[in-house]
Amino acid sequence: MLGRFTVRPSDDGSSTFGVWDGAVNGWRVTNLDRAAAEQMKTDLDLQFNAHGPRPAxxxxxxxxxxxxxxxxxxxxxxxxxxxxxxxxxxxxxxxxxxxxxxxxxxxxxxxxxxxx
The missing domain is CATH 2.30.30 (SH3 type barrels.)
Known part of the structure; x- marks a missing residue:
């Protein structure tokens, strides 16, 4: 299921973005520009599904x-x-x-x- 990872504004007031992991309810990465955060999100989608590592x-x-x-x-x-x-x-x-x-x-x- 896609949707585990979302791009959100960073919560540090820096006007940057991060990738939120809904499965662990926490940030995977912060302080990126929007394009880099979108790329990171899809990279994580490649690696993980809702339950853990995506099967090869x-x-x-x-x-x-x-x-x-x-x-x-x-x-x-x-x-x-x-x-x-x-x-x-x-x-x-x-x-x-x-x-x-x-x-x-x-x-x-x-x-x-x-x-x-």
Whole structure:
């Protein structure tokens, strides 16, 4: 289950961000800029599910990252990893603005592929 890790403003008044671990109810890391915190969150999503370490069979790295398009108007993005979560494969995709999200496999296609 994704959602164990969330990006939150740091609680030290520094206007930085951190990654909160809901399973242990505590910070994993603080004092990052927003982009670094989002990257750290998805790195932790690759390593852990709601119950502990994610099984190796549920992780697939994509090296080098490949260009994909997201179903939302087939926007371009870059895929660098897959995880299986709750029986569904999700790809970690960075869009052209640098935003990182977990996208269901059914909502991705290789870049440049036309709709049938």
């Amino acid at each position: 069979s549920d992780i697939r790295s994509v090296a080098p990252p490949q260009s994909v398009e997201l179903v939302t108007a087939w926007e371009p993005g870059e895929l660098d990893a897959w995880i299986r979560d709750d029986g569904q494969w999700l790809g970690r995709v960075r869009d052209r603005d640098g935003y990182i999200a977990w996208i269901p496999q059914s909502d991705l296609r290789p870049a440049g592929q036309e709709t049938p």
